[in-house]
Amino acid sequence: xxxxxxxxxxxxxxxxxxxxxxxxxxxxxxxxxxxxxxxxLYPVLDVFRLALTRATLLxxxxxxxxxxxxxxLARPELPGILGVTALFTLASxxxxxxxxxxxxLVVVRGEKRRLxxxxxxxxxxxxxxxxxxxxxxxxxxxxFNEAPFGxxxxxxRLMGAAPVQWLSDPDLVMWSVVISNVWRGTAFSMVVMxxxxxxxxxxxxxxxxxxxxxxxxxxxxxxxxxxxSAILVNMILITIQTLNTFDAIISLxxxxxxxxxxxxxxxxxxxxxxxxxxxxxxxLSILMLVISLGLALVYAAFLPKGEDR
Amino acid sequence: xxxxxxxxxxxxxxxxxxxxxxxMAQNTITGDTVGPANxxxxxxxxxxxxxxxxxxxxxxxxxxxxxxxxVARHPGWKVELQMMSGDIGxxxxxxxxxxxxxxxxxxxxxDSFVLPLFKKAxxxxxxxxxxxxxxxxxxxxxxxxxxxxxxxxxxAWWWSTDLRVLYRNxxxxxxxxxxxxxxxKAALASVxxxxxxxxxxxxxxxGTTFDWLANFWxxxxxxxxxxxxxxxxxxxxxxxxxxxxNYYRDLVESGAAPKRVATIGNYDDFNAAAAxxxxxxxxxGNWQLAQLKSTLEAEDFANWTFSMLPGPTGAERSTGTGGWxxxxxxxxxxxxxxxxxxxxxxxxxxxxALQEQLPTRxxxxxxxxxxxxxxxxxxAAALKVGQARPxxxxxxxxxxxxxxxxxxxxxxxxxxxxxxxxxxxxxxxxFKRL
Numbered sequence: 001x002x003x004x005x006x007x008x009x010x011x012x013x014x015x016x017x018x019x020x021x022x023x024x025x026x027x028x029x030x031x032x033x034x035x036x037x038x039x040x041l042y043p044v045l046d047v048f049r050l051a052l053t054r055a056t057l058l059x060x061x062x063x064x065x066x067x068x069x070x071x072x073l074a075r076p077e078l079p080g081i082l083g084v085t086a087l088f089t090l091a092s093x094x095x096x097x098x099x100x101x102x103x104x105l106v107v108v109r110g111e112k113r114r115l116x117x118x119x120x121x122x123x124x125x126x127x128x129x130x131x132x133x134x135x136x137x138x139x140x141x142x143x144f145n146e147a148p149f150g151x152x153x154x155x156x157r158l159m160g161a162a163p164v165q166w167l168s169d170p171d172l173v174m175w176s177v178v179i180s181n182v183w184r185g186t187a188f189s190m191v192v193m194x195x196x197x198x199x200x201x202x203x204x205x206x207x208x209x210x211x212x213x214x215x216x217x218x219x220x221x222x223x224x225x226x227x228x229s230a231i232l233v234n235m236i237l238i239t240i241q242t243l244n245t246f247d248a249i250i251s252l253x254x255x256x257x258x259x260x261x262x263x264x265x266x267x268x269x270x271x272x273x274x275x276x277x278x279x280x281x282x283x284l285s286i287l288m289l290v291i292s293l294g295l296a297l298v299y300a301a302f303l304p305k306g307e308d309r
Numbered sequence: 310x311x312x313x314x315x316x317x318x319x320x321x322x323x324x325x326x327x328x329x330x331x332x333m334a335q336n337t338i339t340g341d342t343v344g345p346a347n348x349x350x351x352x353x354x355x356x357x358x359x360x361x362x363x364x365x366x367x368x369x370x371x372x373x374x375x376x377x378x379x380v381a382r383h384p385g386w387k388v389e390l391q392m393m394s395g396d397i398g399x400x401x402x403x404x405x406x407x408x409x410x411x412x413x414x415x416x417x418x419x420d421s422f423v424l425p426l427f428k429k430a431x432x433x434x435x436x437x438x439x440x441x442x443x444x445x446x447x448x449x450x451x452x453x454x455x456x457x458x459x460x461x462x463x464x465a466w467w468w469s470t471d472l473r474v475l476y477r478n479x480x481x482x483x484x485x486x487x488x489x490x491x492x493x494k495a496a497l498a499s500v501x502x503x504x505x506x507x508x509x510x511x512x513x514x515x516g517t518t519f520d521w522l523a524n525f526w527x528x529x530x531x532x533x534x535x536x537x538x539x540x541x542x543x544x545x546x547x548x549x550x551x552x553x554x555n556y557y558r559d560l561v562e563s564g565a566a567p568k569r570v571a572t573i574g575n576y577d578d579f580n581a582a583a584a585x586x587x588x589x590x591x592x593x594g595n596w597q598l599a600q601l602k603s604t605l606e607a608e609d610f611a612n613w614t615f616s617m618l619p620g621p622t623g624a625e626r627s628t629g630t631g632g633w634x635x636x637x638x639x640x641x642x643x644x645x646x647x648x649x650x651x652x653x654x655x656x657x658x659x660x661x662a663l664q665e666q667l668p669t670r671x672x673x674x675x676x677x678x679x680x681x682x683x684x685x686x687x688x689a690a691a692l693k694v695g696q697a698r699p700x701x702x703x704x705x706x707x708x709x710x711x712x713x714x715x716x717x718x719x720x721x722x723x724x725x726x727x728x729x730x731x732x733x734x735x736x737x738x739x740f741k742r743l
Contacts, residue, residue, distance in 0.1 A: 147505070253512070254513030256512050257720045258713050258717035273399045
């Protein structure tokens with residue numbers, strides 16, 4: 001073999017296995033990057049762009065400006081809207097988490113004891129979850145209807161109790177909305193908690209039993225510490241879900257009476273579709289994104305780190 | 310187990326159906342398309358329930374017949390139907406956005422109160438070449454004004470109108486209340502009979518604003534000036550506005566209306582209350598007469614009647630008038646013409662008669678026997694004091710602010726004056742932004 005050929009053949013032969021070990025990933029990832037970029041990143045970037053314009057649904061001169069940002073955030077009704085949103089989110093998230101955990105504990109306990117009906121309980125809870133928000137809102141509107149033939153008030157009257165102003169009392173209406181949201185959202189928390197409970201090593205419970213731990217002690221010192229990650233991840237997910245909830249509210253109260261139940265997502269919807277203020281709606285969407293990210297980071301700070309797991 | 314003869318029969322049925330179905334498709338509405346599937350030209354039409362998808366099977370069939378006849382008169386065309394959801398405000402806003410980006414349907418139902426926004430955005434095509442001058446002149450003045458652009462061209466065909474009236478159960482309230490004071494007394498009398506009192510929309514709903522505005526207009530109040538700037542919170546208008554709001558507030562505080570009116574945002578609630586016999590008085594739309602007729606037993610329906618909305622005095626009266634238009638958003642002249650034909654051949658008269666929806670042309674009241682009834686004559690008479698919502702781009706936000714204000718006032722969470730001033734300030738802020 002001529003020396004020139006020999007010298008060129010050696011590196012090519014050596015490079016072959018190298019190339020096999022480190023394949024080019026870009027062609028494989030490119031479709032995913034394109035899809036994510038086109039359908040997720042581009043709309044997000046466009047929202048940021050719109051927030052710096054005067055865009056309305058009526059067209060006209062968009063013109064770039066920062067005044068939309070300052071004027072939208074300085075609207076006098078915004079603090080009240082944020083207060084309503086905070087109350088709705090806090091009450092919904094904690095109630096969904098507690099109820100979801102309680103139902104999951106009951107279901108797991110029932111399965112261990114081979115009790116009849118655990119599957120029915122799980123399925124019943126899940127039915128509420130698959131009901132679309134708008135339909136859920138309409139169902140609860142019929143139940144909370146304050147007419148003499150309204151669902152819950154009819155039951156109260158049969159029991160001899162006074163009817164309740166579920167939706168027309170500005171101090172009570174928020175709790176009615178929270179009840180409807182918790183009814184719908186609890187199933188998700190139940191599923192997450194159920195999966196996490198199933199993953200706990202039974203040996204831990206056996207060791208606790210050997211040590212003579214009571215049921216509340218097992219819950220406090222074995223179950224809850226083992227569920228910590230699942231609870232925090234669930235809280236992140238349901239917080240974002242609750243912050244974005246507006247379909248159930250719009251069909252139940254429309255945000256009223258007045259602004260009693262107008263949460264940030266519904267307010268954003270109204271700004272865009274009632275006020276035609278596309279730029280203002282974009283600013284409020286970014287505000288929702290910032291709040292969601294901020295809360296997610298707070299929760300994430302409590303997540304167990306590598307060595308704690 | 311299926312026998313051999315049953316298998317043969319099934320096979321024959323499947324073969325027969327496969328032969329017959331395409332033939333039937335030529336004449337029937339299949340899926341969302343009217344007309345032959347292979348027609349070279351397509352007109353997309355976005356509609357409300359005023360069409361072949363109406364919930365009432367008789368009305369749906371009636372529209373189906375009208376659409377089939379329309380397509381048969383225009384060979385080579387088919388109509389692709391698109392349905393709007395019930396959230397009209399959102400649907401119309403979305404359609405406007407689609408029109409701006411060139412993705413709108415060729416032809417669409419546009420709510421009369423958002424028509425000014427569509428005109429202002431310049432997304433509608435002129436219908437003037439397709440309607441005779443005499444046809445346009447037959448339209449009621451407020452209708453003609455509503456569809457005409459600044460260039461004198463018409464940009465839609467407003468085919469139906471409606472109005473608000475006061476329904477009452479004659480057995481409980483014999484005389485029609487003429488004034489606000491009469492109304493309160495009549496409602497309190499019905500409460501003594503074990504009823505809820507007067508019902509009206511008071512929730513976050515366009516109907517809340519629209520039904521109530523008659524009380525403001527009856528005093529000569531104006532929401533916006535000629536330039537579209539809100540003026541309802543200034544000078545005399547403010548006083549008239551507060552007086553009209555206090556009328557509703559007083560109804561609730563005196564017990565003449567239940568507090569739940571602050572949660573009502575749907576005309577169907579009134580039909581339900583009438584059917585349950587829990588109310589004898591409510592503010593509703595003219596179209597509800599037909600609904601009451603189909604909902605109530607004949608002897609119960611005979612007890613119900615309607616009258617003009619009461620005013621602060623018997624002489625000061627008004628009512629809100631709305632309705633639907635058909636407009637073209639296509640840039641293709643052939644499709645614009647087909648859309649205008651659709652408005653004329655289906656909606657301008659035949660659809661009015663089919664659904665007993667009040668026509669916008671005076672001559673059509675004589676043309677169709679259905680409008681010769683006493684009830685429809687009374688509705689037509691009430692139209693004389695009718696007033697349409699202002700054609701200003703800021704109106705939807707004014708309406709939103711009135712709904713918010715009404716909730717605060719009816720639940721007693723804010724004094725009337727403060728709530729009205731807040732609504733006016735927010736409307737002015739919106740006006741400056743638009």
